[in-house]
Amino acid sequence: MQLMATTALVMALPALILTVAAPGQAWAQSAEAAPAAIRFDIPAQPLAEALNAFGRQAGLQVTGEAAATDGLRSQPLAGRFTIDEALARMLAGTGIAWTITEDATVLLTRPVAAGGTTALDPLTVTGSRARLETATGPVEGYLATRSASATKTDTAIMDTPASVQVVPAEVIREQGALSLKDIYQNVSGVQQAGNTLNAQTEVLPIIRGFESPTLLRNGLRSTSSGAVDLVNVERVEVLKGPASILYGALEPGGIVNYVTKRPQDVAAASVEQQVGTDRLLRSSADLTGPLTADGDLLYRLNLAYTDAGSFRDEMEVERLAVAPSLLWRMSDDTELLIDLSAVHEEQPYDTGMPLDANGKPLVDRDTYFGDPDLDGRTIDDYTASYQLTHRIDDVWSLRNQVQFHRAEAKNESLRPRGVTGDPGAEALRLRYQNEDRREDEFQLVLDATANFEAGGVGHELLLGTDLIRIESDFWRTRQNLPDNVPISNDPQVNFDPPAGQALGLTWGKTEWAGFYLQDQISMLADGRLKLLLGGRYDIVHQENEQGGVASPEIDERAFTGRAGLLYQFTPMYSGYVSVSQSFQPQDAGVVDRSNQPLSPEDGLQYEVGVKASLLDDRLMATASVFQIEKENVAVLDQTYFNDTGIISYFPGVRERSRGFEVDVTGAITPEINLIANYSFTETETLENGGDPTAVGQPLGGVPRHKARLWLSYTVDEDDALGGLGFGAGARYVGTSSAQFDQSIKLAPYVVVDAGIWYDWKAARLGLNLYNLFDEDYIVRASDRSIAHPGEPLSAIASLSLRF
Numbered sequence: 158m159q160l161m162a163t164t165a166l167v168m169a170l171p172a173l174i175l176t177v178a179a180p181g182q183a184w185a186q187s188a189e190a191a192p193a194a195i196r197f198d199i200p201a202q203p204l205a206e207a208l209n210a211f212g213r214q215a216g217l218q219v220t221g222e223a224a225a226t227d228g229l230r231s232q233p234l235a236g237r238f239t240i241d242e243a244l245a246r247m248l249a250g251t252g253i254a255w256t257i258t259e260d261a262t263v264l265l266t267r268p269v270a271a272g273g274t275t276a277l278d279p280l281t282v283t284g285s286r287a288r289l290e291t292a293t294g295p296v297e298g299y300l301a302t303r304s305a306s307a308t309k310t311d312t313a314i315m316d317t318p319a320s321v322q323v324v325p326a327e328v329i330r331e332q333g334a335l336s337l338k339d340i341y342q343n344v345s346g347v348q349q350a351g352n353t354l355n356a357q358t359e360v361l362p363i364i365r366g367f368e369s370p371t372l373l374r375n376g377l378r379s380t381s382s383g384a385v386d387l388v389n390v391e392r393v394e395v396l397k398g399p400a401s402i403l404y405g406a407l408e409p410g411g412i413v414n415y416v417t418k419r420p421q422d423v424a425a426a427s428v429e430q431q432v433g434t435d436r437l438l439r440s441s442a443d444l445t446g447p448l449t450a451d452g453d454l455l456y457r458l459n460l461a462y463t464d465a466g467s468f469r470d471e472m473e474v475e476r477l478a479v480a481p482s483l484l485w486r487m488s489d490d491t492e493l494l495i496d497l498s499a500v501h502e503e504q505p506y507d508t509g510m511p512l513d514a515n516g517k518p519l520v521d522r523d524t525y526f527g528d529p530d531l532d533g534r535t536i537d538d539y540t541a542s543y544q545l546t547h548r549i550d551d552v553w554s555l556r557n558q559v560q561f562h563r564a565e566a567k568n569e570s571l572r573p574r575g576v577t578g579d580p581g582a583e584a585l586r587l588r589y590q591n592e593d594r595r596e597d598e599f600q601l602v603l604d605a606t607a608n609f610e611a612g613g614v615g616h617e618l619l620l621g622t623d624l625i626r627i628e629s630d631f632w633r634t635r636q637n638l639p640d641n642v643p644i645s646n647d648p649q650v651n652f653d654p655p656a657g658q659a660l661g662l663t664w665g666k667t668e669w670a671g672f673y674l675q676d677q678i679s680m681l682a683d684g685r686l687k688l689l690l691g692g693r694y695d696i697v698h699q700e701n702e703q704g705g706v707a708s709p710e711i712d713e714r715a716f717t718g719r720a721g722l723l724y725q726f727t728p729m730y731s732g733y734v735s736v737s738q739s740f741q742p743q744d745a746g747v748v749d750r751s752n753q754p755l756s757p758e759d760g761l762q763y764e765v766g767v768k769a770s771l772l773d774d775r776l777m778a779t780a781s782v783f784q785i786e787k788e789n790v791a792v793l794d795q796t797y798f799n800d801t802g803i804i805s806y807f808p809g810v811r812e813r814s815r816g817f818e819v820d821v822t823g824a825i826t827p828e829i830n831l832i833a834n835y836s837f838t839e840t841e842t843l844e845n846g847g848d849p850t851a852v853g854q855p856l857g858g859v860p861r862h863k864a865r866l867w868l869s870y871t872v873d874e875d876d877a878l879g880g881l882g883f884g885a886g887a888r889y890v891g892t893s894s895a896q897f898d899q900s901i902k903l904a905p906y907v908v909v910d911a912g913i914w915y916d917w918k919a920a921r922l923g924l925n926l927y928n929l930f931d932e933d934y935i936v937r938a939s940d941r942s943i944a945h946p947g948e949p950l951s952a953i954a955s956l957s958l959r960f
Contacts, residue, residue: 195214195238197214198214198234198310198608199231199235200608200615200616202230202610202615203230204247204251205683207231207234207247208247210313211244214291214311230251230610231251232249232551233552233608234551290303291303292304292305293305297327299832301325302774304394305376306395306400306412307321307396307400308619309403309621310619310677314777315770318733318766319398320766320818320820321779322395323392323393323394324340324393325392326391328340328343332886332925333925333953334387341393341413343834343865343867344834344865345820346364346365347363348890348893348937349362351858352897359383363858364410364411364412364413365398366838367787367814368410369408369410369413372412372414373404373412373413374414374540374560375417376404376414377600377602378562379540379562379598383562383564384476384500386500388478389459389480390416390417393415394414395411397818398737399739399760399761401693401717401737402675402717402738406695406740406742408739408741408760409787418480419457419482419484420483421446421455425445425959426444426960428441429956429958431953433465433954436466437953439461439462439464441461442460444456453485454485455486458481459480459481463475463477468523469507471525471529476503477501478500480496480498482497483495490549493543495543496540496543497542498540499537500539502534502535502536503535505527505533505570506534506571508943509942509945510945510946511573511942511943512935512944513941514900516901517904520644526642527570528571531571532569533568534568535566536564538565541560542558544558545558551608552609555605557602557604559602562598563597564594566595568590568592568594570590571589573588574637574942575941578641583643584643585942586641587637589636590634590635591633591654592631594629594633595630597628601623602621602622605619606619606620607620614678614679614680615684616676616679618674621673621674622671622673623670625667625668625669626667629663632660632662634659634660636655662705663701665699665700665745667698669696671693671694673693676690685724686722686725687721688722689723690719691718693716694715695716698710698712700745708745708748709752709753709754717739717740721735721736722734729769730767730770732767735764736762737761738759740760741759742758743756747791748805748806750794753808755791756808758787758788758791760787772824772825775825777822777823778821779819780820781819782816782818784813785814785815788809788811789808789811790811791806791810792847794806794847794848807847807848808847811842812842814859816836820833827873829868831867833865833867834864836862837862841853841854854899855899857893858895858896861892862890863891865887867885869882870882880916880917882913882914882915883911885910885912888907888908888910895940895941895944896937897940901940901941903938906934908927910926910927910928912926919959919960921959923955924952926952927952929950931949931950932947933946934947
């Protein structure tokens, strides 16, 4: 394939790294004399609460007498400052002084007594200055304490009245994850969707019972077509429940937001080589550091090349990913981040395997029903974005984001269309499809945030607008094969594509503008009560044309809102309640049998939850109960399609999902990390006038029970076996069904994985084992004719070097 020409580039990566890293290290050394600036975002509030926020954002632990700050309030702090600069601004007017000791302890003293001769008891802020966490940066260990996915602001997860889960880089590395589906399985209530209608290679998730076909990338929408490579992914975040007030048209179950790696102040470089079963070869590199002596211009470059087979016959993938980024600190108040990525991928279309009426496989899990002589699937995915941030003053800040995303997907393959025949003599209906799809998405987002106090109440106000334009060209021809293929472990599939194919064009355009307002309010003397209020107004215009025939244009306007209340019972425990709405206009061309467009989908969620920060803030737990109702769901009128070949949808369908979830993440001890979660999800169709038999039935593809446990242990570096680590875990998925045929039940399964690694100086050697007991199971299915088996026992070995 054409990607083989890139092998020379990958082989040359070590030399490139040494060339770039060496001067970068020199630049870093020259900048060490200057105090490191840290980004803070702390509104004016009671001083005790402000110091807690300061400790979290600076990576320090705040301890001492609460009386030291009684009756005092801090000044707002927003922007990049050194520790001294930050404290000077926060403590202005309080009379409190500070010193910084050699062991990175910040010593605060209260105002002197009236005589001016005696300093009262000190308040100390102690900890490691090396640990700094922001909502967009690296996370130390398993536990992330901050996220922007739920609020579009850098907010502590413990202060957010919503269920937010973050899977950081350390988890991704120790589990040997290669795709997003490997990552989001660490979160309760998230399951792989069985929908394979689109040409994307990443398996999209079902969250809280509803498929979430739109991914977010750094808080910006990423279309459902395309490819994702993890080489530049820093963390993956899952926000449960509707997110429409911040991001526009989305499903109500939640969103997956993957955050990419940013340039770093200190020069660093690493390369990794992975080899595994089924001929897996993956080479990757990560380079970062300053480009100028003053550290105002930073870069990052991520590269990866993957060439792998599969346990599935005829399936193999070849992928090249390149992701450069540049951070320019124009001043202490202004910075510009430019972020680019390109992914090229080639692989056959996986036809899956057929099932019998009881959901049992009719063939071995490696059986392939496609034609390997067809071109298969080729995807080119491009993203170009910038983010400009500017702090106007101590209250106001601006952020402007612009992103262009293009996904080009070509797919020539055979797709199963159903199983026919009596038991023991089944055959598979197949259809030839040749598709060429291009989707362009342009986004412009402008946010203004204000941190201030009014009437003794702290506010973090967000005002924003986004403009989005999506245009797609979808060229396609389809043809049913004249003969059905007998189902066996050695299917004979050979199809000669028709000559002179005429591809029909489906063209679509979506334009919308959104305007939103959100306020995060801190009340009571110590800010224990948090109120989140938000609303959004959307204006949407859609056009669609198929085969030269235009569908009715769609113009929609909608308001969505949300409210959440969180109360901190103690520094360790909080409770919250929330209500939120979602809005999803139907795609142009989604019509009923009368060719009338369906009304937009609307969702409403109620949620009650508790949060706990345990073991000296090393472990975080979230438990919640929720109910989501969605109206005007677009459900395919399958009978009408089978009879006429015309695609139409039932109007007025209502669905519901409700359940209970618990997630626990973090460190039990400094050596032992934990991920544990469980979800119970009950779904139901409440109303469907076009198909009354569906009423009362669960939604397809959603297991009622799902659980995950993963434990890792790393030997203390001072011990004789320091640097050795290992982990193991189990994944349980209960009984579910095919996504588009609830009569086909999928059996529950348990899969056990393990890993071992050893860090020695600048090298890391690892081995990950998946499905240790070689469980034979179906992980997801579209219908009876397309089911995807889980991966059997497999292994990946890795060697990484840091420079």
